[in-house]
Amino acid sequence: MSTDTFSTYETAWCPGCGNFAILDCLKKALEQLGKKPSEVLLAAGIGQAAKTPQYLSANAFCGLHGRSLPAAVAAKIANESLTVIVNTGDGDSYGEGGNHFLHNIRRNVDITHFVHDNQIYGLTKGQASPTSIEGLVTGVQTDGNINEPLNPMLVAIACGAGFVARGFTGRKEQLISLMKQAIEYKGYALVDILQPCISFNKTNTFGWYNERVYELEESYNPQDKIAAMTRAMEFDEKIPLGVLYREEKCTYHQKNTVLKTGTPLLDQTTDPAVMNRLIASYI
Amino acid sequence: MYNLLIGGAAGQGIETTAAILERLLKRSGYFVFTVRDFMSRVRGGHNFSLLRFGTEPIHSHSNRLDGIIAMDDETILQHISQLKPDGFILCDSKLTTTDARAMKLDMDGMAKKLGNPRVAGSIAIGVILKLFGESQDGAEDVFRAFVKQPLIEINLKALQEGYQFVETRFEHRKGSYKDWMLISGSHAVALGAAAAGLRFYSAYPMSPSTAIMETIASFADDAGIVVEQAEDEIAAINMAIGASYAGARAMTGTSGGGFSLKVEALGLSGMAEIPLVVIDVQRPGPVTGLPTRTEQSDLKFVISASQGEFPRLVIALRNAEDAFYQTMRAFHLAEKYQIPVILLSDQYIGDATATVEPFDPVRVQVMPSGNAYTSEEEYLRYRYTEDGVSPRLIPGKSEHLVCIDSDEHDERGHITESAEVRTKMADKRMKKLEDLEQELLEPEFIGADDFDTLILGWGSTWGPITEAVGLLNQNGKKRYAALVFGDIYPLPQKLLREKAAVAKRLINVEQNATGQLAGLVREATGITCDGSILKYDGRQITAEEILERMQREEEK
Numbered sequence: 121m122s123t124d125t126f127s128t129y130e131t132a133w134c135p136g137c138g139n140f141a142i143l144d145c146l147k148k149a150l151e152q153l154g155k156k157p158s159e160v161l162l163a164a165g166i167g168q169a170a171k172t173p174q175y176l177s178a179n180a181f182c183g184l185h186g187r188s189l190p191a192a193v194a195a196k197i198a199n200e201s202l203t204v205i206v207n208t209g210d211g212d213s214y215g216e217g218g219n220h221f222l223h224n225i226r227r228n229v230d231i232t233h234f235v236h237d238n239q240i241y242g243l244t245k246g247q248a249s250p251t252s253i254e255g256l257v258t259g260v261q262t263d264g265n266i267n268e269p270l271n272p273m274l275v276a277i278a279c280g281a282g283f284v285a286r287g288f289t290g291r292k293e294q295l296i297s298l299m300k301q302a303i304e305y306k307g308y309a310l311v312d313i314l315q316p317c318i319s320f321n322k323t324n325t326f327g328w329y330n331e332r333v334y335e336l337e338e339s340y341n342p343q344d345k346i347a348a349m350t351r352a353m354e355f356d357e358k359i360p361l362g363v364l365y366r367e368e369k370c371t372y373h374q375k376n377t378v379l380k381t382g383t384p385l386l387d388q389t390t391d392p393a394v395m396n397r398l399i400a401s402y403i
Numbered sequence: 404m405y406n407l408l409i410g411g412a413a414g415q416g417i418e419t420t421a422a423i424l425e426r427l428l429k430r431s432g433y434f435v436f437t438v439r440d441f442m443s444r445v446r447g448g449h450n451f452s453l454l455r456f457g458t459e460p461i462h463s464h465s466n467r468l469d470g471i472i473a474m475d476d477e478t479i480l481q482h483i484s485q486l487k488p489d490g491f492i493l494c495d496s497k498l499t500t501t502d503a504r505a506m507k508l509d510m511d512g513m514a515k516k517l518g519n520p521r522v523a524g525s526i527a528i529g530v531i532l533k534l535f536g537e538s539q540d541g542a543e544d545v546f547r548a549f550v551k552q553p554l555i556e557i558n559l560k561a562l563q564e565g566y567q568f569v570e571t572r573f574e575h576r577k578g579s580y581k582d583w584m585l586i587s588g589s590h591a592v593a594l595g596a597a598a599a600g601l602r603f604y605s606a607y608p609m610s611p612s613t614a615i616m617e618t619i620a621s622f623a624d625d626a627g628i629v630v631e632q633a634e635d636e637i638a639a640i641n642m643a644i645g646a647s648y649a650g651a652r653a654m655t656g657t658s659g660g661g662f663s664l665k666v667e668a669l670g671l672s673g674m675a676e677i678p679l680v681v682i683d684v685q686r687p688g689p690v691t692g693l694p695t696r697t698e699q700s701d702l703k704f705v706i707s708a709s710q711g712e713f714p715r716l717v718i719a720l721r722n723a724e725d726a727f728y729q730t731m732r733a734f735h736l737a738e739k740y741q742i743p744v745i746l747l748s749d750q751y752i753g754d755a756t757a758t759v760e761p762f763d764p765v766r767v768q769v770m771p772s773g774n775a776y777t778s779e780e781e782y783l784r785y786r787y788t789e790d791g792v793s794p795r796l797i798p799g800k801s802e803h804l805v806c807i808d809s810d811e812h813d814e815r816g817h818i819t820e821s822a823e824v825r826t827k828m829a830d831k832r833m834k835k836l837e838d839l840e841q842e843l844l845e846p847e848f849i850g851a852d853d854f855d856t857l858i859l860g861w862g863s864t865w866g867p868i869t870e871a872v873g874l875l876n877q878n879g880k881k882r883y884a885a886l887v888f889g890d891i892y893p894l895p896q897k898l899l900r901e902k903a904a905v906a907k908r909l910i911n912v913e914q915n916a917t918g919q920l921a922g923l924v925r926e927a928t929g930i931t932c933d934g935s936i937l938k939y940d941g942r943q944i945t946a947e948e949i950l951e952r953m954q955r956e957e958e959k
């Protein structure tokens with residue numbers, strides 16, 4: 121297997137940050153899949169996690185906070201031969217971009233979404249994120265967070281996502297495997313990655329996660345939606361890692377009349393005869 | 404020139420009746436211009452179309468009527484004062500009017516007897532054709548375009564019934580516009596986008612911009628275009644930017660409220676230098692305002708929308724022909740300068756149908772998306788160049804990596820906080836304006852060379868101003884001219900400075916309350932208008948109104 125087809129750059133992350141493990145796993149996953157940098161598009165919004173595309177040699181689209189999904193999905197619509205991967209934060213994905221999260225599950229464009237879920241707003245120095253647990257004290261939530269956390273796994277399954285998985289930066293071999301499965305899955309694939317933020321989340325630490333996580337047993341059937349929802353609800357005491365739910369579904373490209381012709385959209389042209397017919401229809 | 408009003412409640416088929424009638428008149432050779440005035444409701448209320456036709460070009464509506472086709476009492480009540488003394492009213496016999504000009508016809512009864520109460524509109528079309536000395540030839544062809552197959556026959560029968568009912572009252576005049584197109588501004592934008600090689604259109608429905616999305620969707624499968632109805636306007640514009648980055652020519656469209664949501668991403672197009680065309684079909688604001696009516700009050704908003712500074716081009720559409728060719732040009736300039744180009748339309752020209760010479764889809768050359776890169780040097784997305792434009796590659800089309808960033812970035816497209824790079828990159832982006840300013844189109848000059856009064860206008864008031872200048876120069880001792888801007892930001896200044904220097908009076912005519920063009924002109928050139936004619940009731944100004952208000956301005 122070729123190594124180092126992807127190079128990395130110096131990062132601006134805190135030493136000990138969980139993002140290093142994710143970057144490393146992503147590089148390995150892409151290399152193990154035999155991807156070339158020029159065929160990969162890494163997309164992100166804004167945040168610490170969202171800097172990931174800056175640090176790996178591939179095409180990169182670092183857009184707006186919360187808006188990585190619409191841009192990434194449209195890039196894939198434009199050119200289906202790109203492998204499109206979104207790496208961005210929990211705030212970016214589930215907060216600012218919450219509406220896009222819901223609706224891109226419904227679109228089912230063949231992209232991969234890795235959420236670096238540190239249950240905190242890292243870049244803005246430690247405010248509650250949609251996944252922050254109740255009671256978390258921050259500079260804004262001074263009396264402790266009074267909102268219930270969003271359960272992204274449960275939401276994704278309920279909205280009809282066909283690939284829903286959870287990983288942890290402390291289980292790198294499994295994370296690489298989950299990343300590879302997600303990238304190869306045909307359709308929208310979500311991997312929520314538990315990622316300790318050593319600077320701003322002093323509650324959900326590496327140890328906190330490590331005590332709770334367990335890998336889904338071999339007998340677990342990821343095609344059982346009800347079972348998947350039950351597991352997705354586990355978080356406080358035990359947190360399951362692995363592919364929670366998987367279902368083969370028709371993708372956006374397979375359903376859209378123009379895209380299912382097989383010609384990538386950017387290579388399509390409008391027949392001049394069609395244009396002339398259109399003009400004539402107004403005479 | 405004739406002017407007919409077709410009015411009734413929403414759901415009474417006013418739209419279809421007007422669409423069929425205007426097409427029949429155009430096909431008989433007339434130049435037709437139709438405006439649509441409707442309320443923001445699906446049933447009831449009062450809606451009307453004003454259909455003006457003649458043998459000479461017509462670019463605006465008029466409120467003086469030769470005929471009223473009334474589907475309800477309300478229509479007569481509201482418009483009878485506009486009817487000329489020798490005008491006519493065509494209505495169903497159950498309506499209550501006692502006006503001597505009314506031709507009452509039991510259209511509802513006739514329609515019911517034919518077997519479908521909804522064909523009353525076609526009976527009215529038959530009456531009008533006969534009144535104006537038109538033949539029924541070709542009616543079938545037109546009906547085929549507007550009514551479902553099983554209903555064509557009954558509608559043609561209805562037409563014939565109406566045709567038999569009256570004697571010809573107006574003489575048929577021979578016009579030369581039979582082979583021209585009859586198209587609304589919004590449809591022309593859709594066709595212009597297709598001609599420019601549009602591949603991806605994303606939008607969220609909002610009146611009066613939805614017609615563009617629906618029109619593109621109607622031919623998207625044949626033309627190889629993906630239309631995506633986004634979950635919101637923020638998604639719509641970010642999708643368009645993502646598609647454009649990846650090499651698919653992209654556009655998004657909305658009205659003012661949706662544009663407000665798109666603002667941050669407009670800056671992304673500017674900062675990341677990703678070509679983008681955005682259209683704002685204006686309606687009266689603030690906020691929800693008057694959803695189905697017209698205004699020109701987003702100019703100051705769109706020229707400064709989004710934080711920070713970046714180059715952009717704003718083009719105001721003046722008519723349906725502009726709508727086609729300027730949309731094509733917008734794609735070209737967006738690609739050439741790698742900037743956002745904003746088209747400003749409004750409900751008036753968006754929904755009005757005008758007679759135009761058939762579009763030439765190859766008149767405007769549009770640059771292909773992305774460049775070829777043959778240099779030996781490392782590819783850098785934001786390489787510093789003399790003119791500020793860096794070679795744009797499409798990701799995945801070569802071995803080179805294409806990295807874009809909304810953060811300030813270095814030539815490679817990587818985040819940086821270097822003071823030096825920041826200044827150089829900001830300069831590089833703004834530098835693109837220098838060449839762009841050289842190719843701006845000067846405003847259209849209308850009227851007498853030896854004018855005293857110069858009218859300034861922009862966008863959709865082009866029609867009313869053109870007609871008004873003609874009328875003003877017929878009537879008075881004073882001479883009038885106008886400059887109507889299409890390219891509006893950056894503001895083209897050459898012709899403006901030249902004409903303003905010799906004008907005795909400068910009057911701006913705008914559909915807004917604050918005189919936004921006058922403000923922009925003052926800011927860019929120091930030239931101040933002496934008076935202004937402003938209208939912001941949601942209804943487009945007419946030439947007659949300009950005439951009347953001009954006289955009042957001059958008495959001041």
Ligand SMILES: Cc1ncc(C[n+]2csc(CCOP(=O)(O)OP(=O)(O)O)c2C)c(N)n1
Nearest residue numbers: 166167168169185209210211212241242243
């Ligand atoms: C429109 C907008 N609002 C707010 C911000 C400020 N901001 C940047 S990143 C961020 C949250 C980051 O949290 P998350 O997405 O979880 O990423 P992390 O830094 O934790 O990896 C915020 C609020 C912004 N850049 N843009």
Ligand SMILES: [Mg+2]
Nearest residue numbers: 209210240242
């Ligand atoms: Mg976070």
